[in-house]
Amino acid sequence: FNRVVGRNLVTVSDYKLPTFAVTISDFKDLQNGNYALNGNVKSFSDFAVEGATIKLSISAANSYVQHNYPNTVTTDANGNYRIVIPESFITANIPSKKSFKVTITATSVTGESQMASRKFSIGKQFYIVSTGATLIEASKSVNLNAKIKNINDEPIDGKIYYTLTN
Numbered sequence: 001f002n003r004v005v006g007r008n009l010v011t012v013s014d015y016k017l018p019t020f021a022v023t024i025s026d027f028k029d030l031q032n033g034n035y036a037l038n039g040n041v042k043s044f045s046d047f048a049v050e051g052a053t054i055k056l057s058i059s060a061a062n063s064y065v066q067h068n069y070p071n072t073v074t075t076d077a078n079g080n081y082r083i084v085i086p087e088s089f090i091t092a093n094i095p096s097k098k099s100f101k102v103t104i105t106a107t108s109v110t111g112e113s114q115m116a117s118r119k120f121s122i123g124k125q126f127y128i129v130s131t132g133a134t135l136i137e138a139s140k141s142v143n144l145n146a147k148i149k150n151i152n153d154e155p156i157d158g159k160i161y162y163t164l165t166n
Helices: 087-093
Strands: 020-029 034-043 053-060 080-086 099-107 113-121 127-131 145-149
Touching: 020 099, 020 113, 034 053, 034 087, 034 099, 053 080, 053 087, 080 087
Parallel strands: none
Antiparallel strands: 020 034, 034 080, 053 099, 099 113, 127 145
8 A cells, every 4th residue: 555654844933913013204304415204113002112223224116125224223212213314325225316115113122023114205296186077178167176195195285276278
């Protein structure tokens, strides 16, 4: 008779639920050739995560190639962090400088790591989303239903001025 002998190795590990989250609040031009990225690290019970190491990487908005920023910072007693990034680092890695994705990795003192990503642009990179009529007759009044959105698809308050030309 045929005898089949086999062996399969299985690794069993504990799955740990994440205990904290990372947020990226804003990206500001410091007007001196540098940009500041601000954010926060908090536990799910809303306590600050102090002393977490923050690492940053950037990529072109639609690319998976990450460029790691060499400097790290740690969160303060309120869980806040601020990373100052020279414009030269951005332009060296994202030559168009128009839009890019920032990924923050926070590692707590216990070794747990969590990530957050957000898209940014240098300058005002907005787009207009219009719904409704695609063909407009110039001799009639029209209600143009349009919204202004940023690179993260979030609505922006503003006015749209338009002129119909023939």
